[in-house]
Structure formats: structure tokens, C-alpha cells
Amino acid sequence: MAMPLYDSIKRAATGVLWSGDHLFPRIPETIDMLRSKGKQLVFVTNNSTKSRADYKKKFDKMGISAQEEEVFGSSYSAAIYISRILKLQPPKDKVFVLGETGVEQELQSENVRYCGGTDKSLLRDITPEDYSSIADGSALDDEVAVVLTGLDFHPSYLKYSLGMAYLNRGAKFLATNIDSSLPSAGSLFPGAGSTSAPLITATKKEPLALGKPSQAMMDAIEGKFQFDRKKACMIGDRLNTDIQFGIEGKLGGTLCVLTGVSKKEEFLGRGAEVVPSAYVDQLGDLLG
Amino acid sequence: MAMPLYDSIKRAATGVLWSGDHLFPRIPETIDMLRSKGKQLVFVTNNSTKSRADYKKKFDKMGISAQEEEVFGSSYSAAIYISRILKLQPPKDKVFVLGETGVEQELQSENVRYCGGTDKSLLRDITPEDYSSIADGSALDDEVAVVLTGLDFHPSYLKYSLGMAYLNRGAKFLATNIDSSLPSAGSLFPGAGSTSAPLITATKKEPLALGKPSQAMMDAIEGKFQFDRKKACMIGDRLNTDIQFGIEGKLGGTLCVLTGVSKKEEFLGRGAEVVPSAYVDQLGDLLG
Known part of the structure; x- marks a missing residue:
């Protein structure tokens, strides 16, 4: 893993870790590797239909080590906005x-x-x-x-x-x-x-x-996790939500995985509007 | 009635003739007066949930003389577009x-x-x-x-x-x-x-x-009724659908009634974008 970043903000839903009930290759091992290197993980999802507790169950089912507190969904973001800002x-x-x-x-x-x-x-x-x-x-x-x-x-x-x-x-x-x-x-x-x-x-x-790429969500995440933006990397599969979210939030880096919505042709060509710092075919490639 | 027009294209739904089950004053008499002067009537509605047959029932219930063939709804307009254009x-x-x-x-x-x-x-x-x-x-x-x-x-x-x-x-x-x-x-x-x-x-x-103000609907009405646009008047209560429909269709005139959505302040002031040729407080005022 080439990025000297402490925090690693990641997308929890379809496209990065899994698609439906299909887990992408070597995801549990990759998550464990990141943890073993001292990275703090936050799973950021726009899916509003599931709560953090629902996501914890999904992680357990998929064999991925994660805590409910590490999940940050758009519903939670909205609830925090209403309770703490409004x-x-x-x-x-x-x-x-x-x-x-x-x-x-x-x-x-x-x-x-x-x-x-x-x-x-x-x-x-x-x-x-x-x-x-x-x-x-x-x-x-x-x-x-x-x-x-x-x-x-x-x-x-x-x-x-x-x-x-x-x-x-x-x-x-x-x-x-x-x-x-x-x-x-x-x-x-x-x-x-x-x-x-x-x-x-x-x-x-x-x-x-209040979901990605809204910076209201980034502010809410920062309010909860107190991380250093310059040492954080946003990993995602969608340029116009995930990657834009990381760029606008002035994170240290953004990593696009090609297992989801966006294709590399969308950011490698001339005139591309949203360009990640790096990309990998799939998250498991971080294992080397 | 000041307008020397032969055809009178009218809006059949809420705002001109009735609101819900409330008939506006002297509507049946006004319709009869127009017919007695030889005006051809077409009832043009954007309501797609009712068919022409449904409207005929509503006219009967309200005591207004009308034929199913005089009703031209947006569903009918769409059906004609599909069958005769597509x-x-x-x-x-x-x-x-x-x-x-x-x-x-x-x-x-x-x-x-x-x-x-x-x-x-x-x-x-x-x-x-x-x-x-x-x-x-x-x-x-x-x-x-x-x-x-x-x-x-x-x-x-x-x-x-x-x-x-x-x-x-x-x-x-x-x-x-x-x-x-x-x-x-x-x-x-x-x-x-x-x-x-x-x-x-x-x-x-x-x-x-395919509903008002789309001119595809005007073309379909013209295709069916063969009227002279210069001798037609569009009567309606909504500036951005009814009146705009008549103006863009280059009808002889447009008449706004104030029993529905639009208020006269919207077209009497400076800078008004859609201005009818004339207006009356309510359609029954045409009886004099």
C-alpha cells in the first residue's frame, strides 16, 4: 500500500467491498491488513435504508471485521444534522x-x-x-x-x-x-x-x-472521529460521489476501485472533471 | 362577449368550469349561450387520469351540455401521438x-x-x-x-x-x-x-x-377539429399552461379566468412573461 495515510475513509456498500451478496476477492484480509498497520477505518455509505446496526450484521455475515461505530451512513448523517445543527x-x-x-x-x-x-x-x-x-x-x-x-x-x-x-x-x-x-x-x-x-x-x-458528496457529511464525520484530513484517504467506486467527496473535503488522497460504477476511461481521459489520486482494479490488490 | 371568434378552446377541469364538485356560477348557461352563437367548443384538459367518457359523465353530472367528442385530454393526445405520429x-x-x-x-x-x-x-x-x-x-x-x-x-x-x-x-x-x-x-x-x-x-x-402547453397537443387538436386558429380563443386559468398554449399556438385570442390558479397581478404587472388578450373574473361574466 503506497499511501502513507493514517485514516482510511471507505465506502461500505456495493462497489467497493461487495455487490449484493457477492464479496469481492480478499476483502476480509485487506481490511485486517489495514487494521494491522494502525489505520482507522470508517465505512461511509449513502445507503439510507439500512442503519448502522443493519450494516454491522451485513459485515458479520460477510466475514469482515467491523464495529457498528465505524459505520457512517447518510441516515445517521441526517440524524446528526437535525439533532446537532438544526x-x-x-x-x-x-x-x-x-x-x-x-x-x-x-x-x-x-x-x-x-x-x-x-x-x-x-x-x-x-x-x-x-x-x-x-x-x-x-x-x-x-x-x-x-x-x-x-x-x-x-x-x-x-x-x-x-x-x-x-x-x-x-x-x-x-x-x-x-x-x-x-x-x-x-x-x-x-x-x-x-x-x-x-x-x-x-x-x-x-x-x-446530507450524503456524499455533501460536505455536511464530511463535517459530521470529522465531528465524530476527529481525524486529520491530510492523513485520510477516501476509497470509493463512484467519481461523482465518493471521489468528489474526498477531493472537496481536501483529504490527503482518493483511491478509485474499479469494481463498481465508474470506469477508468472516465478519469484517465483529457477533460475529466473528477480525477482520483490513484486507482486499483479491486480493493484486494492493496495486499500486493 | 367581445371576441369575434368562431372556435372556443376551453379548459375542462378545475379552475374554469368547476373546482372539485363545486360548479362556478352560471356555467351551463354560458356554455349554452356560446353554442347558440354558433361557437364550436373543445374542452382541453391536462388531466390524464380521466378518459373522455369519464369527462362526459362529469359534464352530465354538472348539468353542462357537452359531447364526448368535444373533450380533448392529455391521455387522448398521447394516444393519438403514439398511434398516428410514432x-x-x-x-x-x-x-x-x-x-x-x-x-x-x-x-x-x-x-x-x-x-x-x-x-x-x-x-x-x-x-x-x-x-x-x-x-x-x-x-x-x-x-x-x-x-x-x-x-x-x-x-x-x-x-x-x-x-x-x-x-x-x-x-x-x-x-x-x-x-x-x-x-x-x-x-x-x-x-x-x-x-x-x-x-x-x-x-x-x-x-x-403531450399536454398543454406542448404544441404537439395543439397539432393533434387541429388534426381532429380542422378549425381556423385565427378564429379560435383559448380560455383558461393557468398562464403557464393554458394561456401559453394559446399564444404559442397563434390562436386569435386568449382569455384568462380568475377562478383558478393564476392571479391577475401575475400578468398585469410590468415584465409579465405570459399575458392573455383579455380576462374576466369568472367565465359566467361572458353572459354580461
Whole structure:
């Protein structure tokens, strides 16, 4: 490993360590090697559907040594932003969630109150009564101060309508991340950006995104881990999220692995906009 | 009525004739007066969830004299565009629909084959098998050549994933309309633009919109009714759809009614971008 860096910020999801349930070659050994050299590891993911506890389970299943505290997801980043930056004051301190349990669990971990989310009562047809009660505000929770979107596998017109109404009443608009796509099974599926998109279209408002490459996430990571940016390396497979995140965060280095979304032709050619400090075909190559 | 126009193109939905189930004052009498003066009426709506037959029922219920043939909706406009302009050749002549029965009925009326739409089997959670079968194409219908979005009250991640996959395989991207909002109960709800938004975000492709103010819709109306544009007036309540539609279509005149979305301050002030030829507080004022 050529990089004389102490901290090693890494991407925890598809593309670097694994793809779905397929672990890339020699990943557990590579992680152990980095640890044996005294590197601090942080697994940074934009996936908002899983909590840190969920990720710990996935690491265990894949045979990779990792602690829950080393995982930093976009849901956790959003929860920290809400609890420590926004510091909502009761009674108007609730978050309306369009997303999955990963978002809810991280909000709970920061003692942030929320509604929406996985509430199954919102997965029904909108009714004439809903139109009236949303329009006159009686269906809205006056304690909601924020609308937070993550990747929502259970969209509904009723949820969109409520989200739109809260935003039009002045709620802050946050997104765990706005990735356009989600890699799975060797192809691309709609990403978390598809959950915020209907609300952006309907309200003409843009969310503050708290996942990579947003530097709000870098600040939150730094706030938690107190690392030296000049001695940190961002490893990732996506130029426009991972590598850009490391470059904008002024880390000591960025390393692109070619097991995920981005191809080396995208950064080796002339006029490339985002160029990593180094690249390897796969993370396991760090073993030499 | 000051306008010496023969044809009178009108907006059929909320804002001009009615709002929800509330009929504006003297609408049936105004319609009858226009007919008695020999005006041809066309009711032009961007609402894609209802078919022309559905609208005929609504007119009957509201006591307004109208024929199904006088209704021109964005679903019908899309169906005509597909059948008469695209002229898809079998076997690749199917449309994947994200929308309601209004879209399906109009496609049927033009003998266009479709899938998706109100198919309830798509309203379920996505599974690992879905990821694989969409990625390898085995879940995709090889006969699909077009993805058509209308306002879909029943979104699902599985539908979005299929729509994204078809678009990434080269299907044409059409939208009945891309209205950002849908007026109801005196407030605004997500419009048809919220259905295409996730696909636009996920694929970076933009749909061809076939509702107002798209001139593809004006061309389709002209193709059907053979009217003289210089003798036609567009009546509507929305500057950026109705009035712009009439101006860009070089109609003889445009009339804004103030019973809907737009306010007169928006076009009376300096620097207004879309200005109607005339305005009235409500359509019934044409009776004098």
C-alpha cells in the first residue's frame, strides 16, 4: 500500500467491498491488513435504508471485521444534522420521513421525533376527505418542522401529498442523499434521488442533501472521529460521489476501485472533471 | 362577449368550469349561450387520469351540455401521438404505462397495446428475484417501445424500476403532461410531473410532454377539429399552461379566468412573461 495515510475513509456498500451478496476477492484480509498497520477505518455509505446496526450484521455475515461505530451512513448523517445543527425546539421538533427503517432507527438514536416513514396507514389510496383535510391543515401534524427523504421502497401519492403540504407550510427540506441510481444485480435501479424528485417537482424547492458528496457529511464525520484530513484517504467506486467527496473535503488522497460504477476511461481521459489520486482494479490488490 | 371568434378552446377541469364538485356560477348557461352563437367548443384538459367518457359523465353530472367528442385530454393526445405520429410497428409496439385508467382507455381507443398501468401485480414490494430478472432483462417485455407517464395515484418502486430499465434499453419517453401540481380542495397536490420526476432523475432523460402547453397537443387538436386558429380563443386559468398554449399556438385570442390558479397581478404587472388578450373574473361574466 503506497499511501502513507493514517485514516482510511471507505465506502461500505456495493462497489467497493461487495455487490449484493457477492464479496469481492480478499476483502476480509485487506481490511485486517489495514487494521494491522494502525489505520482507522470508517465505512461511509449513502445507503439510507439500512442503519448502522443493519450494516454491522451485513459485515458479520460477510466475514469482515467491523464495529457498528465505524459505520457512517447518510441516515445517521441526517440524524446528526437535525439533532446537532438544526437543534429543533419542542413542540415543533418532528421530522416527516419518506424512507425506510434505516432513517427511522438513526433518528431514534439521536432522540429525534418523527412521523411518516414506515407507517403503513399511509400506504392507501388518497380519498376526497384526505384532499380536504390536507388542504385545510387538519391532517397535518403541527409539530413537523422538517421533511426528510431517503430511498423509499414504498412510495404513495398520500405520502407525496403530505410531504408537499409540509414543505409548502415552510418545513425544511432535507435528503439523506440524492443518488440518481442504486446499483443492484449488476444493473442500475432508482436511487434515493427518485424519492425526493416528486417533491422537488411539486414544490420547486431543493433539499439539502446530507450524503456524499455533501460536505455536511464530511463535517459530521470529522465531528465524530476527529481525524486529520491530510492523513485520510477516501476509497470509493463512484467519481461523482465518493471521489468528489474526498477531493472537496481536501483529504490527503482518493483511491478509485474499479469494481463498481465508474470506469477508468472516465478519469484517465483529457477533460475529466473528477480525477482520483490513484486507482486499483479491486480493493484486494492493496495486499500486493 | 367581445371576441369575434368562431372556435372556443376551453379548459375542462378545475379552475374554469368547476373546482372539485363545486360548479362556478352560471356555467351551463354560458356554455349554452356560446353554442347558440354558433361557437364550436373543445374542452382541453391536462388531466390524464380521466378518459373522455369519464369527462362526459362529469359534464352530465354538472348539468353542462357537452359531447364526448368535444373533450380533448392529455391521455387522448398521447394516444393519438403514439398511434398516428410514432406509428409503432409490431411486434415492438407496446407502451409501458405509469398512470391510471384514463391513459389505458385512450390507448385502447387508438388500438395501442400497453402493459403496466393499473396492473395490480406491480403494487408489491420489489424482491431479490425482481432485481435479477430486471437486470438480466427476463422480466422485461421485449415488445415495449415507449414508456408513457401520466398522473399515477399508485406509484411503486417496482414500477419505477421497470420504467427505468425500459428507458435505459432505448424506449421512447413520453408524458401525458408534466404539470407540477394538481389543484384540489382549494390547495395544491402533486401533479403528473411527480410521476415522471423519479424516472427523469434516475435516467437523466426528459420526456416529450403531450399536454398543454406542448404544441404537439395543439397539432393533434387541429388534426381532429380542422378549425381556423385565427378564429379560435383559448380560455383558461393557468398562464403557464393554458394561456401559453394559446399564444404559442397563434390562436386569435386568449382569455384568462380568475377562478383558478393564476392571479391577475401575475400578468398585469410590468415584465409579465405570459399575458392573455383579455380576462374576466369568472367565465359566467361572458353572459354580461
